[in-house]
Amino acid sequence: VAGLLVELGRPEVRGADEERHRDLFLSYLERDDTVALVADEGGEVVGFLDMDFRQRLNYEAPQAWIPDLVVSEQHRSRGHGGALLQRAVELARERGCWSIQLESANWRMDAHRFYLREGLTDFAKSFGKQLP
């Protein structure tokens, strides 16, 4: 999973800092307001999606938020991404969430097509600032 996240553009954590990040992964898995799903092909983890259930003010129910979705390059276009997203939607419904949401960088135009095809709506811009 750490390797898949590097493919997505997240920092490399394998190697020097690995133990600390293993603990962070484990504590993420232990939370009851998170879900982590993997796509498996022949015993190999080829895709990953994580999801947080977050509480928004003025809403009774939680909102599902997907920080990361990635399928390894050589295993794309085989339905893994769609299956991961559909399972996330199912779990968010079971949890009573009022919406499921994610942000996607402007340059990921292939992913935007994928999300539209999967029935998501492009309805917002995302703004952020790096804090070095």
Ligand SMILES: CC(C)(COP(=O)(O)OP(=O)(O)OC[C@H]1O[C@@H](n2cnc3c(N)ncnc32)[C@H](O)[C@@H]1OP(=O)(O)O)[C@@H](O)C(=O)NCCC(=O)NCCS
């Ligand atoms: C977007 C992504 C998760 C979709 O996973 P997937 O397993 O390829 O999805 P599916 O097989 O269910 O659907 C494939 C469709 O996704 C779209 N797609 C988006 N990016 C793609 C890519 N780099 N390669 C192939 N298909 C891609 C295509 O529309 C494709 O349809 P097609 O096979 O008819 O051409 C995956 O392509 C990926 O990890 N991309 C790079 C990382 C990324 O952009 N993640 C989203 C961050 S917001």
